[in-house]
Amino acid sequence: MSDRSLLDQYVRRILEARVYDVAVETPIHAAPLLSKRLGNTVWLKREDLQPVYSFKCRGAYNRMAQLSEEQLARGVICASAGNHAQGMALGAKHLGIRAVIVMPRTTPEIKVRAVRNHGARVVLHGDAFDDALLHARELEEKEGLTFVHPYDDPDVIAGQGTVGMEILRQHGGPLDAIFIPVGGGGLAAGVAAWVKYLRPDVRIVGVEPEDAACLKVAMEKGRREVLKEVGLFADGVAVKQIGKENFRVLKHYCDEVITANTDEICAAIKDTFEDTRAVTEPAGALALAGLKNWVAKHGAEGKALIAIQSGANVNFDRLRHISERAELGEQREAILAVTIPERPGAFRQFCQAIGKRAVTEFNYRYNDPQQANIFVGVQTRSGGADLLPLLEALRDKGYPVEDMTGNEMAKLHIRHMVGGPSPRNDLAELLFRVEFPERPGALMAFLLALGGRWNISLFHYRNHGAAYGRVLVGFHVRAGEQSALRADLKQIPYPMVDESDNPAYQRFLA
Known part of the structure; x- marks a missing residue:
């Protein structure tokens, strides 16, 4: 063609x-x-x-409107985590036909409720779209339904x-x-x-x-x-x-x-x-x-x-x-790791050093009698054009500073948990960032999957109302055990990033 x-x-x-x-x-x-x-x-x-x-209601309805009377009488089915499902449910309600929507169990309740409100039957299956899709295809065959693809049609x-x-x-x-x-x-x-x-x-x-x-x-x-x-x-x-x-x-x-x-x-x-x-x-x-x-x-x-x-x-x-x-995306805020002297008045002097820029965040915990690592958010002009001059000015004034604005672990986790290093100096610590399906009981299932062999030394979890939960987890390991830990973690079927060398961790938590 x-x-x-x-x-x-x-x-x-x-x-x-x-x-x-x-x-x-x-x-x-x-x-x-x-x-x-x-x-x-x-x-x-x-x-x-x-x-x-x-x-999504446009494509879903147009596909259903092309079906034969026999196909309409049997009903339609799809797999979707949200918008296609709602479009299908609305279209099926208008046509007066049966609709089955297979959604992952991780689908936010607001979307499940919206689909049900249009009269469709919701089947919750699996943790991800691929699981839902496979089950929808099985139901299609078993119940004689017509499958409506969310995009490839x-x-x-x-x-x-x-x-x-x-x-x-x-x-x-x-x-x-x-x-x-x-x-x-x-x-x-x-x-x-x-x-x-x-x-x-x-x-x-x-x-x-x-x-x-x-x-x-x-x-x-x-x-x-x-x-x-x-x-x-x-x-x-x-x-x-x-x-x-x-x-x-x-x-x-x-x-x-x-x-x-x-x-x-x-x-x-x-x-x-x-x-x-x-x-x-x-x-x-x-x-x-x-x-x-x-x-x-x-x-x-x-x-x-x-x-x-x-x-x-x-x-x-x-x-x-x-x-x-949002402010980070617009480059109107910078996240910095700065070392300042541990003495009265040091924070005031640091604020004077950054000039008229507003401090949007400040995280600190006493740890060393000589110096303090602070995690600080600083307002910048849109586009971040003044960030490099700010970094240079701080370094000229004797402040060791590192830009953490692009550090995903720092933005997701560290900014919420600055608290100092582990007191166990006799053990090494390995740190991992993990994503797992967000549903009731999922956090406990993740903890059970870790097993009882390894001691958790650090844990940060924050629910963002998304389909997937995000965890930062640290483990204490003895000499020679690091390979065994990594081998065990590979058995957990969740995306995982080794953050042990991340500079945000090294500065604030290591």
């Missing part, structure tokens, strides 16, 4: 897509504060205003493509680029197909979390690859492999893929709130985070840019974590 015939096929499907029985045409809102700051004109396509607070792609149709109809002026969040690629493929057919001059930029960049890898290698691990912060786009049909479109019509990290996504959530008073989920702000990175990368000025604000299904509990990281 030629490139043009592929576009013809999808444009026809998009024109015929049945989405407005359940979806609404969402507006494009200007982002004046962000536009002024970036020196470009920025708009947000507000898919968070859908009845299920996400664009032409009808789903066409349904999501109506977002692109609305963008070009609503925005008739100059348009340089559209930024689209990418998980499995349904939204990106649909929008790209429509826009490139009518406006091939408009740049299509896919945006992924830097720790779940399956499209970026596929574009670089020219083929789809399965990522070994994906980050879970932006759970709506935490996909290990781009869809097959989606990549068939995107390899031709996605001009560029750009990534954003957790802090940058949090900053974009704050930007969205300041311009629209809407609170998005992490995946919902991903496109805007990518837009900001793209502007910085290319030095863009005076461009007309649209970011698709794809969803707002966020647990209220997560807002604490998001607000903590």
Whole structure:
């Protein structure tokens, strides 16, 4: 199939897509504060205003609307951790058909409750999406249901493509680029197909979390690859492999893929709130985070840019974590490890040394009669342009200082537990950062998995309202036992990072 015939096929499907029985045409809102700051004109396509607070109802309903009467009579099934599930449940309710939604047991209660409120049957199975998907396929066969894929299906792609149709109809002026969040690629493929057919001059930029960049890898290698691990912060786009049909479109019509990290996504959530008073989920702000990175990368000025604000299904509990990281993502806060003299008045002198910048955080515990290691947050100008001069000024004044702003362990754990080293100088200590499925009893299951052989010397756990819990755990080991400990930890089926050499640990806890 030629490139043009592929576009013809999808444009026809998009024109015929049945989405407005359940979806609404969402507006494009200007982002004046962000536009002024970036020196470009920025708009947000507000898919968070859908009845299920996400664009997913478009593709899910369009797929179900294409089913035969026999298939509709038997019902539909899907595996989803959230937004696709809600879109399916809403569509099935409108059609008056049976819907079974298989969700991981780690799915936040707000999403489970939303699906049930639309009348769908929820089956909780497994700790991750892959477990739920396997069980959904088993139920599909056993109960004669029709499976509706969340992204890798032409009808789903066409349904999501109506977002692109609305963008070009609503925005008739100059348009340089559209930024689209990418998980499995349904939204990106649909929008790209429509826009490139009518406006091939408009740049299509896919945006992924830097720790779940399956499209970026596929574009670089020219083929789809399965990522070994994906980050879970932006759970709506935490996909290990781009869809097959989606990549068939995107390899031709996605001009560029750009990534954003957790802090940058949090900053974009704050930007969205300041311009629209809407609170998005992490995946919902991903496109805007990518837009900001793209502007910085290319030095863009005076461009007309649209970011698709794809969803707002966020647990209220997560807002604490998001607000903590937003200033770091905007580079308006720096986290520093500084050594100051242990004497009265030393902190006052340090504050004088940093000038008029506000201290946003200060963690300290007495440990040494000569010097103190402090963990301090300092307000900086947007973009962090004044951070390097600050570091140089502090060093000139005799303060040993280390920038911890990019240190994930320091931001997730150390800032909440600065307390000094272990008193057991006769034993070595090894430190690990772990992620495990977040559900009732999961923390106890993790502790039981560690067994009784090893003595835990340090433990920090903080629930961020996400699907996965994060733990920092230390172990005391005797000489010659380090290899045995690492071998035992490999048997625990959770992502784990050895942080024993992390400078934040060495300064504050070692």
